Amino acid sequence: MLDPIKDELQRVEARLRETPLIQEADFDLVAEAISHLFESGGKRVRPALTLLAGRLYPSDPDKLIALAAAVEMLHTATLVHDDVVDGSLLRRGNPTLNARWSPGATILTGDYVFARAADLAAQTDNVRVMRIFARTLMTIVSGELRQQFSDPQIRQTREDYFKRIYAKTASMFELSTEAAGVLINASEDQIKALKDFGHDVGIAFQIMDDVLDFVGDASQVGKPVANDLRQGIVTLPVIDYMAAHADDRRVAEIVGNGRRDDGHVLPIVEAVRASGAIDRALDEARSFVQRGQSALRSLPDSDAREAMLNLAEYVVTRSY
Amino acid sequence: MLDPIKDELQRVEARLRETPLIQEADFDLVAEAISHLFESGGKRVRPALTLLAGRLYPSDPDKLIALAAAVEMLHTATLVHDDVVDGSLLRRGNPTLNARWSPGATILTGDYVFARAADLAAQTDNVRVMRIFARTLMTIVSGELRQQFSDPQIRQTREDYFKRIYAKTASMFELSTEAAGVLINASEDQIKALKDFGHDVGIAFQIMDDVLDFVGDASQVGKPVANDLRQGIVTLPVIDYMAAHADDRRVAEIVGNGRRDDGHVLPIVEAVRASGAIDRALDEARSFVQRGQSALRSLPDSDAREAMLNLAEYVVTRSY
Numbered sequence: 356m357l358d359p360i361k362d363e364l365q366r367v368e369a370r371l372r373e374t375p376l377i378q379e380a381d382f383d384l385v386a387e388a389i390s391h392l393f394e395s396g397g398k399r400v401r402p403a404l405t406l407l408a409g410r411l412y413p414s415d416p417d418k419l420i421a422l423a424a425a426v427e428m429l430h431t432a433t434l435v436h437d438d439v440v441d442g443s444l445l446r447r448g449n450p451t452l453n454a455r456w457s458p459g460a461t462i463l464t465g466d467y468v469f470a471r472a473a474d475l476a477a478q479t480d481n482v483r484v485m486r487i488f489a490r491t492l493m494t495i496v497s498g499e500l501r502q503q504f505s506d507p508q509i510r511q512t513r514e515d516y517f518k519r520i521y522a523k524t525a526s527m528f529e530l531s532t533e534a535a536g537v538l539i540n541a542s543e544d545q546i547k548a549l550k551d552f553g554h555d556v557g558i559a560f561q562i563m564d565d566v567l568d569f570v571g572d573a574s575q576v577g578k579p580v581a582n583d584l585r586q587g588i589v590t591l592p593v594i595d596y597m598a599a600h601a602d603d604r605r606v607a608e609i610v611g612n613g614r615r616d617d618g619h620v621l622p623i624v625e626a627v628r629a630s631g632a633i634d635r636a637l638d639e640a641r642s643f644v645q646r647g648q649s650a651l652r653s654l655p656d657s658d659a660r661e662a663m664l665n666l667a668e669y670v671v672t673r674s675y
Numbered sequence: 676m677l678d679p680i681k682d683e684l685q686r687v688e689a690r691l692r693e694t695p696l697i698q699e700a701d702f703d704l705v706a707e708a709i710s711h712l713f714e715s716g717g718k719r720v721r722p723a724l725t726l727l728a729g730r731l732y733p734s735d736p737d738k739l740i741a742l743a744a745a746v747e748m749l750h751t752a753t754l755v756h757d758d759v760v761d762g763s764l765l766r767r768g769n770p771t772l773n774a775r776w777s778p779g780a781t782i783l784t785g786d787y788v789f790a791r792a793a794d795l796a797a798q799t800d801n802v803r804v805m806r807i808f809a810r811t812l813m814t815i816v817s818g819e820l821r822q823q824f825s826d827p828q829i830r831q832t833r834e835d836y837f838k839r840i841y842a843k844t845a846s847m848f849e850l851s852t853e854a855a856g857v858l859i860n861a862s863e864d865q866i867k868a869l870k871d872f873g874h875d876v877g878i879a880f881q882i883m884d885d886v887l888d889f890v891g892d893a894s895q896v897g898k899p900v901a902n903d904l905r906q907g908i909v910t911l912p913v914i915d916y917m918a919a920h921a922d923d924r925r926v927a928e929i930v931g932n933g934r935r936d937d938g939h940v941l942p943i944v945e946a947v948r949a950s951g952a953i954d955r956a957l958d959e960a961r962s963f964v965q966r967g968q969s970a971l972r973s974l975p976d977s978d979a980r981e982a983m984l985n986l987a988e989y990v991v992t993r994s995y
Contacts, residue, residue: 375813376813376814376817377817377820377821384824385820385824436782436783436786439778439779439782440778440779440782440783441779457823458759458760458778459759459760459761459823460820460823460824462756462759462760462782463756463760463816463819463820463823464820466756466789466812466816466819467813467816467817467820469786469789469812470809470812470813470815470816471813473793473805473808473809473812474806474809474810474812474813476809477802477805477806477808477809477810478806480802481802482797482800482801482802482805485793485797485802485805486794486797486798488793488797489790489793489794489796489797490794490797492786492789492790492793492794493695493696493787493790493791493794494696495790496783496786496787496790497696497697497787499783499786500697500705500780500783500784500787501697503777503779503780503783504704504705504780
């Protein structure tokens with residue numbers, strides 16, 4: 356699936372490991388930490404989308420690679436700060452930077468990764484790309500702030516959920532494909548189709564993440580089942596379950612009263628699974644993928660378009 | 676001195692208080708906090724430099740105002756994160772955001788201010804400006820990382836000091852004037868002169884800050900005398916003093932062994948003052964200002980140039 360962009364992905368990897376301005380001796384620790392951030396098994400879905408979308412028309416490969424690296428850098432920067440904000444000690448089963456360093460060193464390393472993302476975005480030499488980039492960063496951070504300051508999660512509606520996963524995930528998928536369209540000088544209609552595709556695949560991707568949190572094997576996912584719920588975060592399967600079981604107080608016990616042990620969590624996991632909420636969430640993810648795929652089919656047929664259609668399919672079939 | 680740019684500065688103030696994407700009800704707290712950040716008495720030296728430099732040639736005022744606001748936003752974002760990293764509870768005598776909110780909420784608010792700075796920078800519609808902007812952010816953050824990871828401050832040399840204050844302060848002054856030069860389409864020689872002016876004034880500004888930390892009135896400065904030293908940070912007056920008193924172990928006691936009470940700090944403050952180190956630091960600041968002023972005199976004479984020369988003078992005569 357990623358064969359057409361194998362070489363470019365390797366060049367993106369190389370760029371992700373560069374740490375300009377911090378290569379002196381007393382910085383080895385930081386350079387190593389940043390390099391380590393990019394070794395802990397990211398799927399590189401976002402840069403792959405950028406590189407594939409970028410192949411729809413001929414363009415300067417260096418700029419596309421800078422954009423793809425910028426997108427992954429931005430994603431990684433948000434993860435570094437998220438881990439400090441949430442106090443997370445593990446990500447994909449590996450210790451976070453936050454687990455090893457002081458909050459100060461971790462915050463600043465995140466800031467460096469943000470700065471580097473902006474620096475890479477600037478290397479596209481394209482004002483419109485940089486505008487989209489800055490706006491996406493604002494969307495992501497505003498979403499995180501909303502979560503910090505909003506009402507208790509138990510009152511979250513479907514609408515709140517879709518707003519949150521747009522800010523958290525789909526906005527960056529949208530950036531990956533829309534900005535690539537801008538960079539290759541696609542027509543406005545085509546840029547819009549690419550943006551819609553990124554949006555829909557991003558929403559599906561996050562629904563799948565939230566489903567896997569409910570059904571995944573803890574050893575593969577690298578965190579306990581229903582980790583979100585244990586963090587007080589209500590996702591689509593739970594919202595769907597609650598819509599039909601408004602009188603079940605057990606979710607409120609977990610989310611509102613902080614009873615986050617297996618004794619409280621596992622019964623509700625069972626109840627959600629048994630309710631059919633997981634299948635309905637999967638159906639929703641699949642229909643977002645289908646909608647994205649039909650937006651993409653308005654673009655000329657090509658190997659890259661085919662690979663993007665397949666990548667969208669992978670998003671809703673992946674088990675991890 | 677700021678009369679020629681009075682209206683523009685007001686427009687910058689208005690832009691600093693805008694909080695796009697977070698204007699909904701549940702965000703009032705964040706919008707208020709950001710507005711509050713810009714009310715706590717910043718001197719607006721950086722945006723003033725941008726606006727004055729921007730008057731040397733006719734250009735689009737909206738873009739200059741966006742740039743000036745971007746520069747102040749970037750400066751403010753670094754302060755918000757600095758306060759979390761250092762655990763500071765007061766800034767200019769006012770409680771920091773960090774003193775009132777969780778680290779998580781403070782980190783994310785800082786991220787929002789960074790994102791907004793990038794967003795404003797993007798509104799200049801100028802790729803070169805945005806490149807300088809991203810590079811400056813990397814310089815600032817790398818400097819902060821160096822401080823987190825470097826050897827104990829007691830071994831800092833003059834060279835380390837100047838490197839640190841370049842990253843911390845002069846790089847952003849340089850951005851303020853260089854990017855304005857780019858935006859008004861000044862010649863490369865003129866952009867270089869503006870950049871040098873910003874650099875030199877920035878270095879002088881930080882030396883003055885460090886001197887005021889030693890001689891300032893605590894009630895005016897809003898923090899105790901020799902606050903840097905109490906934080907373990909060695910500045911020019913101390914480095915100068917130590918050069919002539921290498922056998923005085925008292926600085927090492929404070930910085931290395933954490934004896935940061937008045938009993939340990941005040942005698943060394945007296946010794947530094949009595950050594951002439953303060954006057955020598957002021958002389959250095961003044962010669963940076965003079966060097967900057969002569970770089971600026973290569974530009975055509977104008978009211979704006981005159982105001983910039985005066986602003987440079989103010990930097991080394993201000994008492995707070």
